[in-house]
Amino acid sequence: MLSGVLSYAQQKRQFSSVASILQNITPNMRTDSWLLIQKSYGKDNIIKQSGVPKDYVSQNSGFNIGIAEEGNFYYIVYSSAGKTEYITDLEGLKKFVGKIDDVQDAAVFAATEGYIVDEDFKDVAGNYYEDISNYYLDLGKLISKECPYQKKHYTLTISKVTGTINFVKDNGSYIELYNKKCTNNPRLLKIEKKEEPKDEPKKPAKSTKRR
Template sequence: MIKCTLRFTTLVLLLFTVLGNAQEKKKFSSISNILQRIEPDDKVDSWVLVYNSYGKGEEIKVSGGKINYTPQFSGFNMFPSEDSFYYIVYSSGGKINYILDTEALKVFVGKIDNVQEAAIILAADGYMVDEEFKDLAGNYHEDQKNYYLDLGKLTSKECPYQKTHYTLTVSKATGLVSNVKDNGTYIELYNKKCANNPRLLKVEKKEEPKTDEPKKTPKRR
């Protein structure tokens, strides 16, 4: 009886450990490291991931043989940035090709092989790993069937500028998104040009001017 109880207790603890590990959230590493986890589905002889910052290109990853290519002056971003971008050069059947936007990147990735590729695919729909707020919009967990990604999205470029964070469920088998949960806005920024800026409204709000009192006529003596 004691042996059965011990075995049952051990199984329960093991089950809770497995479930706990499955639900444990992990933060995504840098965008650069995420992109390096790409495993192209198409027949690619070799490919190079290039990071361009302030006009200077750096090869982040080289897979396969060396490629002679022309440096590019535009590319894609998985996180909004005006000073830098990425692009991919790959060789297939003796032809050189360039990946310069997230839609082409999505095709290059093909079937989702890992959670990093899931984040890359979702970038084509505007979602991002927010490197500044990974606790809210840059982490994930997984179980046997799905990836669960907490990602950000720029939901307004107008007044106020804002980001919203979502939890997206992605099937490991099909790569399809089965559920999108809106977790609300986590950044809301106003500027002086915003007509609805609360601070600006407080500054502009003035006391109504007092009406002039009617002039009193002098009394005759």
């Protein structure tokens, strides 16, 4: 029975979405109420509410633990001791979470180190498993937006006791895109390396005699 439990615990499971991860975080501070808001192209959508919400001011910037898209981000509004506070960056989110209580918190902590849950490629960069001591997260990281646009995936070992990343395994690139302007495009380099056809020696011109 024990071996069955351990086997189940080590089965990989996919994160359902970035929103669901954020909806399941638990604040490690005393709050009267808090809201998790997703802002999409100027519109606020409350996707998590705890307690009786206070009036708040819509924010123009926020955080994301997935692929950052222009005009689409999250922020948190919370009330503590009668004062309204806002969380609009990952460091603030990490302080709000405080410590790792579950795998959702682990994903948040990893995001502060530049890792992302890639919802389009969850099989390589959006899943996890755990054992009695650690969480093991397969996450992505955007390496370059230039030439080439590149994303790599990693397996992170995060301690349940300390909340630190104890080991990172580099699993290589899973996206590498070159555009026409990329001078380091391997296909272009191969073309350049091809020997140009040598000019054939010119034959001497035949002389013409006037009669």
